[in-house]
Amino acid sequence: MTQVSVLATPGTTAKAKRTKQRLLRAAERVFGASGFDRASIAEITSAAGVSQGTFYCYFVDKKAVFVALIDELGHELRLALGAAIGGLTDRLAIEREGFRGFFRFVAEHRDLYRIVRQAEFVDESAYRTYYLRLAAGYTRGLRGAMDAGQLRRVDPEQLAWCLMGIADFLGMRWVLWEEDAPDIDALTDAAMALVRDGIARPKRRRVVGKRIRTRTRTRTRGARP
Numbered sequence: 091m092t093q094v095s096v097l098a099t100p101g102t103t104a105k106a107k108r109t110k111q112r113l114l115r116a117a118e119r120v121f122g123a124s125g126f127d128r129a130s131i132a133e134i135t136s137a138a139g140v141s142q143g144t145f146y147c148y149f150v151d152k153k154a155v156f157v158a159l160i161d162e163l164g165h166e167l168r169l170a171l172g173a174a175i176g177g178l179t180d181r182l183a184i185e186r187e188g189f190r191g192f193f194r195f196v197a198e199h200r201d202l203y204r205i206v207r208q209a210e211f212v213d214e215s216a217y218r219t220y221y222l223r224l225a226a227g228y229t230r231g232l233r234g235a236m237d238a239g240q241l242r243r244v245d246p247e248q249l250a251w252c253l254m255g256i257a258d259f260l261g262m263r264w265v266l267w268e269e270d271a272p273d274i275d276a277l278t279d280a281a282m283a284l285v286r287d288g289i290a291r292p293k294r295r296r297v298v299g300k301r302i303r304t305r306t307r308t309r310t311r312g313a314r315p
Contacts, residue, residue: 110148112138114162117155122201126156126208157216160209163202164220168227170195181235185285189257190278196261197274203266225250256281 116137120129131152135145149155174191175184196202209217228250235241260281265272 113148114159117159118201121205126212157213160216160220164223167195181240186282189281190274192257193261193265193274193277196265197272203262
């Protein structure tokens with residue numbers, strides 16, 4: 091079939107939406123297993139159980155479905171995180187459930203990392219948009235917590251990217267790379283220990299006045315005959 095130059099409009103019926111989702115889920119599996127360069131439209135349509143003609147009703151080419159997949163994964167991740175923290179108002183509780191929600195999402199979408207990182211070389215705009223949209227919501231939440239006095243005042247955007255980095259690499263190492271089922275609760279505790287306590291060694295508290303009084307009493311007793 092000759093590739094069309096514009097995207098056909100498949101309609102907005104429930105059936106059309108289901109077909110598009112089947113193509114996106116199939117693309118997630120194929121791109122995750124084969125990578126963008128080696129993946130083919132034939133593999134995607136075969137995995138989705140549709141014809142190649144049906145594919146071109148939704149996407150103009152392989153890059154189009156890849157970019158749509160990046161957008162879809164980002165949307166699904168943001169929805170999952172929103173559901174995880176829904177109803178919470180304490181910022182540390184939000185961070186805890188946000189970490190937990192992210193680790194669970196990674197466990198359910200194990201090709202997420204490989205697909206998103208390929209996007210940097212396939213379509214840099216889609217790659218940046220994936221992270222910028224995630225960071226934008228994160229930044230708003232952190233700024234609100236600072237305004238409410240729940241967090242100390244720092245640059246909320248910089249903090250958002252720092253926290254995203256923590257989640258990203260913990261998820262890669264202990265969710266994606268582990269063959270056994272990840273201990274998401276333990277991983278969440280590790281992330282929260284860093285968020286809550288930082289990495290600096292706690293300073294020893296000096297109660298100077300009490301020590302002076304103690305020494306004074308000792309000297310007074312020693313001075314007695």
